[in-house]
Amino acid sequence: MATSLIAAVDLGGTTTKLAFINTSGEIVVGWKVPTDVSNHGSRIIKNIAEEIKKKLLEMSISKDQLLGVGVGAPGPFSESGVMYEAVNLGWRKNYPLKALLEQEIGLPVMVENDANCAALGEMWKGAGGGAENLVCVTLGTGVGGGVIVNGKIVRGARGAAGEIGHMTVVTEKGFVCNCGKSGCLETVSSATGVVRLASQQLQTTSKASFLRTKQNFSAKDVFEAAKMGDEIAAFAAQQCSYYLGLALSHLANTLNPDVIVIGGGVSKAGDPLLQSVRKKFNECAFTPVRNSTNIDLALLGNEAGVIGAAWLIKQKLME
Numbered sequence: 001m002a003t004s005l006i007a008a009v010d011l012g013g014t015t016t017k018l019a020f021i022n023t024s025g026e027i028v029v030g031w032k033v034p035t036d037v038s039n040h041g042s043r044i045i046k047n048i049a050e051e052i053k054k055k056l057l058e059m060s061i062s063k064d065q066l067l068g069v070g071v072g073a074p075g076p077f078s079e080s081g082v083m084y085e086a087v088n089l090g091w092r093k094n095y096p097l098k099a100l101l102e103q104e105i106g107l108p109v110m111v112e113n114d115a116n117c118a119a120l121g122e123m124w125k126g127a128g129g130g131a132e133n134l135v136c137v138t139l140g141t142g143v144g145g146g147v148i149v150n151g152k153i154v155r156g157a158r159g160a161a162g163e164i165g166h167m168t169v170v171t172e173k174g175f176v177c178n179c180g181k182s183g184c185l186e187t188v189s190s191a192t193g194v195v196r197l198a199s200q201q202l203q204t205t206s207k208a209s210f211l212r213t214k215q216n217f218s219a220k221d222v223f224e225a226a227k228m229g230d231e232i233a234a235f236a237a238q239q240c241s242y243y244l245g246l247a248l249s250h251l252a253n254t255l256n257p258d259v260i261v262i263g264g265g266v267s268k269a270g271d272p273l274l275q276s277v278r279k280k281f282n283e284c285a286f287t288p289v290r291n292s293t294n295i296d297l298a299l300l301g302n303e304a305g306v307i308g309a310a311w312l313i314k315q316k317l318m319e
């Protein structure tokens with residue numbers, strides 16, 4: 001019998017990543033296309049279905065070899081696959097993504113928030129190593145989060161559980177967040193956050209810094225300058241990891257996960273970041289939690305989303 005495959009989709013506001021993944025979680029083929037968000041995202045579902053059909057044809061795979069389609073997308077979802085909000089994709093509120101894609105493609109579809117998919121991907125094939133209790137925090141432009149308890153995503157009352165990025169960590173005079181609050185974790189412990197912290201430091205002191213020689217500097221510049229001993233950069237990097245370590249300790253004291261996985265672009269800062277996050281975490285975590293919750297860097301990079309989306313179908317089949 002021919003191998004069974006899962007079609008996986010990581011739907012972003014700019015790019016749609018697609019893959020055919022086998023039931024062991026290995027990517028057989030992966031590709032990406034721009035997301036057409038024009039006309040209120042009216043072509044997105046059709047385009048996904050067409051991309052999958054085109055690839056089946058190209059690879060001489062018959063449609064009945066596909067077990068289903070797993071989709072990760074940026075927004076909170078209901079249990080039945082209705083997307084409450086999809087600002088980046090142009091869709092109206094309460095968009096029935098699962099039902100519409102099933103109708104279009106004629107296969108079972110499972111949908112989940114993209115940060116949750118990354119968490120599922122890391123659980124299945126990445127740093128989670130199959131651990132059933134895992135928190136995944138993605139440090140990019142913002143901070144995304146996914147919480148898995150007993151192998152299941154924690155969704156909450158309105159799909160907004162695991163929004164780690166909006167935990168308040170700076171209680172006074174914090175930076176204003178995109179969500180409307182101020183002092184959120186993502187205002188300090190994201191790529192934009194660490195740049196913001198460094199810029200603030202540059203303005204409040206007259207200390208020499210490599211960062212003063214650059215017109216626009218990136219999070220990568222800050223972490224690299226910190227490694228070279230630049231005081232201002234080191235202070236910003238330290239603050240970024242201090243707040244992350246603090247937020248993660250609160251999460252761990254509540255959930256005591258086997259592992260907290262740190263992913264996203266900022267996690268490329270690697271061991272120095274991990275060490276200082278662990279330092280603050282160890283100060284603030286309850287002793288039994290500190291001794292049983294590990295903090296590790298993500299292993300899957302950009303592929304976590306599609307692998308987690310495939311897991312949705314795999315998990316459905318095992319039920």
Ligand SMILES: [Zn+2]
Binds near residue numbers: 166180184
């Ligand atoms: Zn916020």
